[in-house]
Amino acid sequence: xxxxxxxxxxxxxxxxxxxxxxxxxxxxxxxxxxxxxxxxxxxxxxxxxxxxxxxxxxxxxxxxxxxxxxxxxxxxxxxxxxxxxxxxxxxxxxxxxxxxxxxxxxxxxxxxxxxxxxxxxxxxxxxxxxxxxxxxxxxxxxxxxxxxxxxxxxxxxxxxxxxxxxxxxxxxxxxxxxxxxxxx
Numbered sequence: 001x002x003x004x005x006x007x008x009x010x011x012x013x014x015x016x017x018x019x020x021x022x023x024x025x026x027x028x029x030x031x032x033x034x035x036x037x038x039x040x041x042x043x044x045x046x047x048x049x050x051x052x053x054x055x056x057x058x059x060x061x062x063x064x065x066x067x068x069x070x071x072x073x074x075x076x077x078x079x080x081x082x083x084x085x086x087x088x089x090x091x092x093x094x095x096x097x098x099x100x101x102x103x104x105x106x107x108x109x110x111x112x113x114x115x116x117x118x119x120x121x122x123x124x125x126x127x128x129x130x131x132x133x134x135x136x137x138x139x140x141x142x143x144x145x146x147x148x149x150x151x152x153x154x155x156x157x158x159x160x161x162x163x164x165x166x167x168x169x170x171x172x173x174x175x176x177x178x179x180x181x182x183x184x
């Protein structure tokens with residue numbers, strides 16, 4: 001055995017086995033910034049941080065996906081009619097079902113590309129400070145995992161605990177004993 005063989009064996013023996021590729025921090029930053037842009041860009045800092053708190057609370061709740069992007073893009077999908085017709089399953093392309101996502105902007109049928117680049121750049125900076133733990137992030141929603149605009153009355157709000165109102169959003173916590181979770 002030469003030196004490189006010994007080093008390789010050492011890495012194989014002492015390195016932890018990674019079974020899941022973690023989400024990159026840059027992807028997390030982008031997902032969080034897009035969510036802030038589409039959900040709360042017209043609100044002040046409190047609104048932006050509150051919407052981000054809900055995402056982070058979901059990441060930390062075992063009833064939801066455990067990455068920022070998975071939380072934001074959670075919802076039912078369907079295969080494109082174009083790829084259903086191909087024999088190769090690797091060609092499959094899936095799209096969110098309109099108006100069935102956790103965050104409505106993702107499946108409203110409109111472009112998700114930010115039009116206001118200056119605002120989006122500012123939100124990328126805020127998202128970086130949150131994802132890279134550069135600020136002491138305080139959850140101003142008191143553990144909320146749901147919210148809605150104040151002009152709608154979703155049925156699920158009746159079975160959640162209201163925590164606060166910030167800007168034009170009303171926030172709710174999903175208690176352990178409560179039923180009704182995210183759309184699957």
